[in-house]
Amino acid sequence: MAQESRWRERIVTWGWMLLACYPLVDFVLRNTPIIRSTHVGSVWDKLILLIFGFFFIKESIEGRQVKLPPFYKAVLAFMLLGVGYMMMDLSEPSLTFEGWRAVFLYMFVVFLAPFFIDAQFAKRLLQASLWTGVLIALIAVYQWIVKAPIPAGWVDAGEHVRTRAYSIFGSPNVLGSYLVLMFPIAAGLALTKGYTGKQRLIYGGMALLFAAALFMTYTRGAWMALFIALLVIGALVDKRLFIGIVLAAIAVSFVPQIHARVSELFTPLYWKKAALNGRIARSLLTYDVMRKNPLFGAGLGHYGGAVAARHFGTMYSDNYYAKTLAEMGLLGLFSFVALLFKVARDIYRHIWKRMIWKHGKFIEAGLYTGILAVMIHNAVENIFEVPAMNFLFWFMVSLIFIISREVTGQTSITEEADANHAA
Template sequence: MKIERLKYWSLVALAFFPIVDFLLRKVPFLGSVWDDLILVGLAALALGRYLAGDRFEQLPYHRILTGFILLGIAYLAIGLSTFTIDLEGFRAIYTYSFYAFILPFLIDKDLAGKLIRYSLYAGLIIGLHGVYQYITKAPMPPGWVDATETVRTRAYSIFGSPNIMGSYMIMMFPMAAGMAWASRSTKERLFFGFVAFITLAALLFTFTRGAWLALFVALTVTAALFNRRLLILILIGAVAALLIPQIQDRIFNLFDPLYWQKAARDGRIARWLTAYDAMRYNPFFGAGMGHFGGAVAARHFDIRYVDNYYMKTLAEMGLLGLSVMLALFGTVIRNLYTRIFKPLQARQEWPLLLGMFTSVLAVLVQNAVENVFEVPAMNFLFWFIVSLTVILTGSSEKEASQK
């Protein structure tokens, strides 16, 4: 019983990952290992379940993820001369993906629903903090906005970066909206509707164009797959947002030739081209994990972030690594689509599932303009939400297959 209670509270801590990580980072030693300790403990429990005969339904993305992990191990063997750095790079890329194999052994549908709620509670707390920062005009570095813009501040909360704050909110907002829609009681609909409102407001106050556009793309794709009439609502919402002067300035600034000149000289485009050049020295295998464009490379080689997780992967793991990664993410989306959309009408929680699908897709889109998965909380939450979505759809899938 004590082990079950410890498992439960460990999962709760993971649902509040950004907040727990922020607080524990202030504690010497514990802050850098707390998530590793939970991972090892939960992995041991999952292994015990496996040895006892338990199994879970493996989807195609599980098999591709296994291959991707084995590929990472092979890269470690290739880079023995810089093994320590490569191992750091391996951990940054792969650590949280192991939860895709661990969580199905430990979480049932009821617990999955609770953990989603806890994640949204964390989103509400962080979202409120972001709104508070905007209202109180929290100080920010001048480089976060161009001199010609009228943005007075950008919300960043505990992440210290408005771009990652935006990434977090594009995960929380669709789930909160879906939970509000799926809730049966008026009280819950009002509460989660409030969570959706706060997370959307916090997203807007980050003034992160990449997150805005990623959410727009994800909502558009989800609407097109589910009910194309919803595209009208999305378009109306986008137009309404453009009526806000600060948002209008941020979006229309993308069409300014000066913006692209700066991007090509010392901005994202320059960094992407640098990543491409780094790959050309070893097109198949890349420069090695942890050697370019991420946190590990910044620590060891003083190399700037690439601001594109896929270009960073191309530079570090070459065409082979990027191809397998893209195949993995594409299969994740296809598997979730199959489990959510085909039996959609029979699910009470279908609005929540649509929200979770949108969250996963939005973060994958934003990775094209930001190193989202370099942040432990975001990397973990991606695999957490993917796994919870699969768990929530598991019973219905089995029932459908038995008919």
């Protein structure tokens, strides 16, 4: 029994560590020639979640109970709605299931993470994620220094940039979204009390590296998403912080490359291109698809994302909410937006009402900022179409509640599990 318990703990520990380093692990498994031929790269994350799911069911039957985040019922309801959409179209079950998996699979993390992770382990997982981010950001900096070649479509007509960093993601927009998630977490750790001066200096250095790499992506959507998220956090914490963020943004806007890139948004040429074959045109196309079935849409996996691109050759919508509208109609879009709103509201209530700010716990502030930034960035990119970003979003949403238990004095999950096994 003791040996079985040790094996379980090893599997759980290493499984979550691999998932915490998701972008790097996935890249290595998919691009190492020997491993690539085994197709492990396409199933490794599902296998880990499946094993966790087995442990979850087995131990739940045995009577173990764990406190879940307050929004777990909303997540469960949305996932069941997705099952309903899948049942509505059984003409191509494999396609529909693939479409369901792309949207809903990583939401299981909301149920699994609190079952296996306590506050201290959550911090170790955050550190693993951040060190993975350091390697990814260093690759981006290297690409920018050596002027890595990029497709012409990544630069607006008449605009001149030395390059756009994309690191292991193959897209500067996805890298930008990844960095707006990682940057505030590192900054939050650097400001959190309880760490040594050396540790806070390291986290501050990480934050600066992430900010530099974010600049090198030249991704306006990520810049704006981070700015808006920081404004929200500034307004929640202290009006002086809010004013400081505004002043910092004004100062940064004088950087020639940033000024040129952002000012391009206000030119007639940009809006003309956007209306002809850019984001405006693609959003209007998703609306046209939705009009054929306004309530339920075209069906999961049928338009605007990776699954539809593979099966039907349709273009990406460049707006995850528009993609949801096309595939799931008005019911699906409103349900999804309501879910994200509840997640954001519950995190706000959990942090603000319990006065975590007074404890100097800016880890939560950093996590919240990154979560909001990814939500906002999805309005101009299909960020949740990228498995690494989809997983990391729900992973960080879970960790913020797990870590906050340390402040409120709740029993850690590991201690609870050990007590149950001992009994």
